[in-house]
Amino acid sequence: MKLLVIGSGGREHAICKKLLESPLVETVFCAKGNAGMTVDGIQLVDISEDNHPELIAFAKKNQVDWSFIGPEVPLLNGIVDDFEAAGLKAFGPHKKAALIEGSKDFAKELMTKYQIPTAAHKTFTDYDEALAYVTEKGVPIVIKADGLAAGKGVVVAEDMNDATLALKDMLLDEKFGASSSKVVVEEFLAGEEFSLLAFVKNDKVYPMVISQDHKRAYEGDKGPNTGGMGAYTPVPQIPETMVQEAIEKVLRPAALGMIQEGRSFTGILYAGLIATNAGPKVIEFNARFGDPETQVVLKRLKTDLAEIITALLTDQEPSIEWETEGFEIGVVVAAEGYPAEYATGISLPDFSKFKDVTVYTAGVQKQEEELVSTGGRIYLVGASGASLAEAREKIYHNLQKADTDQTFYRMDIGHQGLHQK
Known part of the structure; x- marks a missing residue:
C-alpha cells in the first residue's frame, strides 16, 4: 500500500x-x-x-x-x-464531527445532554458577565477559549488576578482571535489527569492504553499551559477500574451521542480525563491523536496500525493487541521562551549519537547539512524500559550529554508514576 x-x-x-x-x-x-x-x-x-x-x-x-x-x-x-x-x-x-474538539461549548452541551461526567461549567461571550460569575464562584477556576488554540487556550486561574487577566486576554484583547470570542468557565477538579484515546467507527469504540501528558511548561507543573512537554504509559496510579469506567461512561456514550446528533464520528477520539473521588470526569475531547501521547502510546501497539485503519475504513472488525509489560516515556525539548515568544534557527544535536532512544522531530528544517528549529516544541526523545525509572534514565542520560543550548525540557516527566506498583 x-x-x-x-x-x-x-x-x-x-x-x-x-x-x-x-x-x-x-x-x-x-x-x-x-x-x-x-x-x-x-x-x-x-x-x-x-x-x-x-x-x-x-x-x-x-x-x-x-x-x-x-x-x-x-x-x-x-x-x-x-x-x-x-x-x-x-x-x-x-467536519461536523470534528466540532467535538473545535468548540468546547458544543462538547459541554454534548456531555450534559448524554450524561457524560464533566466539570460544572458556563459559557460566556460578555466579559463583565464572565467576571461576575468567576467572582461568585471563586478560585481556583478554569477558563478556556471555546475554539482551537493549539493547546494553549486553557488557564487554570489560582487567584482572581489570573482569572481576570485570562478573561481580559480572551474576551477583550482577542488573544486567540475568534477562538476566544466565547469562553467556557469550569469548576476546578482535583485529581490525576490521564489521556484515554480510542479508534472509533460510528458506534464501535476500540480503546487504547492510557497515558499521562504533562501540559505545564516547567517542573512541578508550574508555568503556562503548552501543547505538552512529555508523556508516559502505562499510568500505574490510575486503577484499571477507573479506565473501564471511563470507557463505559465517557467514550461509548460520546460515540453514541454523536450519532444521535447527526455527527457520527470516525477517527481517533481523545478524552482528556481527571480521576476524581467521584470517578473519571472529562476535561476535554480532541478529534485526533494527541501530541506527545501518540509518540508513547503507538510504541505499545503490537497490532499492525495499517491493518487496523484499513479494517475500519472498510467496515471490518479489527483485532487490536497492546503490550502489557514495560513502560514508554517521551520528553519534549522546546525552544527557550515557549509557549510565548521563542527563537528559531537553533541547531539541533547530532541524534545519531543518541543511544537506546527514539527521536521524533516536530518543529525542524534542514539548513545546509544540519537540522535547525522552526517551532516551539522542537523534538521528543522517547525510550522503553522494564521500569519507568529505566526508561527515564535512558532519555535524561542522552539529553544531559547533548548540546541543548537555547532549549529547555522538564526533568520530572513521569515522576508521578515512579513510586507506584
Whole structure:
C-alpha cells in the first residue's frame, strides 16, 4: 500500500514510522512533514495541510490507498469531506464531527445532554458577565477559549488576578482571535489527569492504553499551559477500574451521542480525563491523536496500525493487541521562551549519537547539512524500559550529554508514576 499522512509534527512522525513497520506498506508520504522524518524513510510532500485540492491531486496521481489526517485544523476545515467527495479514503472525522474538539461549548452541551461526567461549567461571550460569575464562584477556576488554540487556550486561574487577566486576554484583547470570542468557565477538579484515546467507527469504540501528558511548561507543573512537554504509559496510579469506567461512561456514550446528533464520528477520539473521588470526569475531547501521547502510546501497539485503519475504513472488525509489560516515556525539548515568544534557527544535536532512544522531530528544517528549529516544541526523545525509572534514565542520560543550548525540557516527566506498583 501507499499511504499519505497529513501534518508535520512529532505526532505525524510517530504515525508514519508506525505505518512503515507494516509489511503491507510500501511507501508513506507525509505532507508537509519535516526534515527530521527522512531518516526513517518517510517521503516528504511539499504541500501544506490546508491545500485540499493539491493534496487530493497528489493522492490521486500517486495512487494513495488511504490518507490519515493528523492535526485538528484540517479536520475542522473539512478535509475528510473533501477527500471522500473526490472518491478517496481518508481516516478522520468529518467536519461536523470534528466540532467535538473545535468548540468546547458544543462538547459541554454534548456531555450534559448524554450524561457524560464533566466539570460544572458556563459559557460566556460578555466579559463583565464572565467576571461576575468567576467572582461568585471563586478560585481556583478554569477558563478556556471555546475554539482551537493549539493547546494553549486553557488557564487554570489560582487567584482572581489570573482569572481576570485570562478573561481580559480572551474576551477583550482577542488573544486567540475568534477562538476566544466565547469562553467556557469550569469548576476546578482535583485529581490525576490521564489521556484515554480510542479508534472509533460510528458506534464501535476500540480503546487504547492510557497515558499521562504533562501540559505545564516547567517542573512541578508550574508555568503556562503548552501543547505538552512529555508523556508516559502505562499510568500505574490510575486503577484499571477507573479506565473501564471511563470507557463505559465517557467514550461509548460520546460515540453514541454523536450519532444521535447527526455527527457520527470516525477517527481517533481523545478524552482528556481527571480521576476524581467521584470517578473519571472529562476535561476535554480532541478529534485526533494527541501530541506527545501518540509518540508513547503507538510504541505499545503490537497490532499492525495499517491493518487496523484499513479494517475500519472498510467496515471490518479489527483485532487490536497492546503490550502489557514495560513502560514508554517521551520528553519534549522546546525552544527557550515557549509557549510565548521563542527563537528559531537553533541547531539541533547530532541524534545519531543518541543511544537506546527514539527521536521524533516536530518543529525542524534542514539548513545546509544540519537540522535547525522552526517551532516551539522542537523534538521528543522517547525510550522503553522494564521500569519507568529505566526508561527515564535512558532519555535524561542522552539529553544531559547533548548540546541543548537555547532549549529547555522538564526533568520530572513521569515522576508521578515512579513510586507506584
